[in-house]
Amino acid sequence: MKSGGKKFAVGVDFGGTSVKLALVNAQGKIVAREKFVTADAASQVKWLDAVAVAIEKMLAACKLKKSALAGVGVGVPGFVDFKRGFIHDLTNVPGWTAVSLAAKMEKKLGLSAYVDNDANLMAFGEIAFGGGKNLKTAVFLTLGTGVGGGIVLDGQVYRGAYSMAGELGHISIERNGVASPQGRGGLEQYIGNRRIVEYAVKLLKSGRTSKVEGLCGGDLDKITPELLAIAAHDGDAFALEIYDYVADCLATALASVTYLLQPEAFIIGGGVAASGKILFAPLHKHLAERLSPHFFTRIKVLPAKLGNDAGAVGGAALALASQ
Amino acid sequence: MKSGGKKFAVGVDFGGTSVKLALVNAQGKIVAREKFVTADAASQVKWLDAVAVAIEKMLAACKLKKSALAGVGVGVPGFVDFKRGFIHDLTNVPGWTAVSLAAKMEKKLGLSAYVDNDANLMAFGEIAFGGGKNLKTAVFLTLGTGVGGGIVLDGQVYRGAYSMAGELGHISIERNGVASPQGRGGLEQYIGNRRIVEYAVKLLKSGRTSKVEGLCGGDLDKITPELLAIAAHDGDAFALEIYDYVADCLATALASVTYLLQPEAFIIGGGVAASGKILFAPLHKHLAERLSPHFFTRIKVLPAKLGNDAGAVGGAALALASQ
Numbered sequence: 001m002k003s004g005g006k007k008f009a010v011g012v013d014f015g016g017t018s019v020k021l022a023l024v025n026a027q028g029k030i031v032a033r034e035k036f037v038t039a040d041a042a043s044q045v046k047w048l049d050a051v052a053v054a055i056e057k058m059l060a061a062c063k064l065k066k067s068a069l070a071g072v073g074v075g076v077p078g079f080v081d082f083k084r085g086f087i088h089d090l091t092n093v094p095g096w097t098a099v100s101l102a103a104k105m106e107k108k109l110g111l112s113a114y115v116d117n118d119a120n121l122m123a124f125g126e127i128a129f130g131g132g133k134n135l136k137t138a139v140f141l142t143l144g145t146g147v148g149g150g151i152v153l154d155g156q157v158y159r160g161a162y163s164m165a166g167e168l169g170h171i172s173i174e175r176n177g178v179a180s181p182q183g184r185g186g187l188e189q190y191i192g193n194r195r196i197v198e199y200a201v202k203l204l205k206s207g208r209t210s211k212v213e214g215l216c217g218g219d220l221d222k223i224t225p226e227l228l229a230i231a232a233h234d235g236d237a238f239a240l241e242i243y244d245y246v247a248d249c250l251a252t253a254l255a256s257v258t259y260l261l262q263p264e265a266f267i268i269g270g271g272v273a274a275s276g277k278i279l280f281a282p283l284h285k286h287l288a289e290r291l292s293p294h295f296f297t298r299i300k301v302l303p304a305k306l307g308n309d310a311g312a313v314g315g316a317a318l319a320l321a322s323q
Numbered sequence: 324m325k326s327g328g329k330k331f332a333v334g335v336d337f338g339g340t341s342v343k344l345a346l347v348n349a350q351g352k353i354v355a356r357e358k359f360v361t362a363d364a365a366s367q368v369k370w371l372d373a374v375a376v377a378i379e380k381m382l383a384a385c386k387l388k389k390s391a392l393a394g395v396g397v398g399v400p401g402f403v404d405f406k407r408g409f410i411h412d413l414t415n416v417p418g419w420t421a422v423s424l425a426a427k428m429e430k431k432l433g434l435s436a437y438v439d440n441d442a443n444l445m446a447f448g449e450i451a452f453g454g455g456k457n458l459k460t461a462v463f464l465t466l467g468t469g470v471g472g473g474i475v476l477d478g479q480v481y482r483g484a485y486s487m488a489g490e491l492g493h494i495s496i497e498r499n500g501v502a503s504p505q506g507r508g509g510l511e512q513y514i515g516n517r518r519i520v521e522y523a524v525k526l527l528k529s530g531r532t533s534k535v536e537g538l539c540g541g542d543l544d545k546i547t548p549e550l551l552a553i554a555a556h557d558g559d560a561f562a563l564e565i566y567d568y569v570a571d572c573l574a575t576a577l578a579s580v581t582y583l584l585q586p587e588a589f590i591i592g593g594g595v596a597a598s599g600k601i602l603f604a605p606l607h608k609h610l611a612e613r614l615s616p617h618f619f620t621r622i623k624v625l626p627a628k629l630g631n632d633a634g635a636v637g638g639a640a641l642a643l644a645s646q
Contacts, residue, residue: 079617088617136484137483149583151584158476160460160584160585160586161459161460161585161586161621162585164585164617164618164621165582165584165585167582167583167618168582168583170578170615171579171582171583172576172579172613173498174497174498175497175500175571181615182582182614182615183578183612183613183614183615184575184612184613248498249498252495252498252508253495253579255493255506256493256494256495257583259488260474260489260490260494260580260583260584261474261583261584262482262484263483264484289507290495290506290507291505291506292493292504292506294411294487298484298485
């Protein structure tokens with residue numbers, strides 16, 4: 001990756017529950033961490049104070065001066081105008097509508113600051129130092145409660161004309177499918193964690209049987225994608241069928257993205273992706289069915305490697321690359 | 324657009340039926356045209372000879388020397404490796420598998436030559452001199468027998484990691500939809516010309532009635548999208564419903580592309596798009612249903628302006644921009 005003289009940067013993963021900070025070196029290794037509870041820094045002033053304190057602590061722990069830092073990259077859960085470092089609004093975090101966060105951070109911290117959508121930074125982190133290392137053009141997805149995405153083209157985050165691109169969770173896989181505020185048939189409405197569970201519970205209530213019923217102690221409300229994964233790894237036909245369905249929904253969207261963008265690879269992270277081959281094997285199979293050989297033979301599907309650190313590492317990577 | 328010293332270029336639209344050439348000036352205006360029948364130049368050698376003769380004729384007609392030309396850009400119906408100017412193979416044109424066309428043209432013509440997918444060049448032509456003039460980031464679609472596409476990001480054709488990106492006709496709009504060699508539910512399987520007609524005929528045979536039955540003299544085999552458009556413009560409820568269906572299928576794919584790439588605009592050309600408001604009005608309506616306001620308010624849908632000249636103008640525009 002391109003890099004100026006500074007050898008370290010700070011990444012900030014601004015989540016609805018907690019704010020995680022990482023001091024990262026030029027090889028992408030986290031050398032110090034800090035964290036605070038989002039609700040404990042409910043105002044913008046408190047948040048900036050907490051970030052400043054956390055950065056000082058990390059620098060002290062590593063015996064580094066602020067001048068060693070290339071800058072700070074912050075990933076936020078919502079829409080931003082990247083060029084202006086401006087937050088339009090955040091999902092699930094009140095009090096952050098129309099905030100010029102990068103400018104406020106630069107003033108408070110005396111460091112170059114970059115504010116981006118969290119999934120964009122996860123994508124950049126995975127390309128710079130994770131599952132997509134050495135790739136130039138890749139599409140990242142994170143599978144969780146929602147389905148987030150980020151696009152890296154020619155080594156740069158692609159943000160679109162108005163800085164909101166990469167919303168892979170809203171790609172429609174069924175024209176007359178599930179309605180949501182984002183449209184109809186959006187991928188997230190099929191493979192978001194809760195949707196997977198709903199789908200499984202509906203089938204179980206219709207008379208299907210599965211080892212997962214034992215794993216949840218007979219309380220279907222306690223089923224999670226993780227319990228389904230345990231059952232699937234144990235050879236449970238029903239759970240394997242659920243993961244096959246999830247993989248096919250995902251393959252439908254990824255085939256469309258492949259025809260459109262032809263990236264070198266997809267990098268897939270998040271809880272459901274951590275289930276490993278029970279997702280990746282049927283995903284491979286369904287992509288083969290859904291792509292012509294010209295496209296199928298040229299596309300890779302790779303697991304993400306940075307886990308929960310992807311956002312913070314990506315923020316730091318962006319600051320390192322931007323100096 | 325970026326441009327070196329040369330003020331003219333040649334664009335070549337290599338179609339399955341005819342090869343159309345245009346001599347284009349730096350303002351995108353066609354100052355001379357030539358054309359030959361593809362079948363009359365069936366070998367590569369004959370094709371190169373015919374192109375050379377056509378270029379000489381156009382230069383003579385405008386009293387220009389070859390030294391006035393920035394180069395030649397050729398759009399072909401198939402997969403190419405743009406960087407190498409190499410044709411993998413062409414759809415519906417035999418004898419053009421694995422051809423280093425750019426190198427052969429440079430040798431034969433003594434001009435810089437560029438070979439690209441035809442829809443990519445149509446996209447570039449529309450952005451440079453047509454419906455997308457002054458845009459930087461736009462997605463082009465052409466609606467015909469097939470549905471072709473091209474993507475321009477930051478003023479450059481985006482070709483993907485292996486030069487095959489932009490296949491918008493294969494975006495899946497129905498996970499369990501119509502099967503084809505390219506997968507399942509591909510947009511082209513719903514709004515390609517023949518598919519539109521099949522859909523209409525099926526409904527008419529099931530007992531629906533329409534003015535189009537009169538327009539085709541009662542012979543349903545003679546129905547075309549153009550006849551349906553005539554009926555729709557005449558207020559025929561059935562024909563309007565067909566165009567509403569086509570618009571909704573198209574909106575499904577365009578909403579997905581918007582969430583993914585957030586271009587400034589879509590530029591839509593081809594026969595079905597020439598039908599005007601009977602397509603564009605419902606397309607606008609369905610996009611509003613299928614996009615959140617953040618995205619819907621920022622996306623434009625524009626008609627293409629270059630018609631059948633888009634490919635040749637785009638080829639010339641690429642040669643002008645590449646000098």
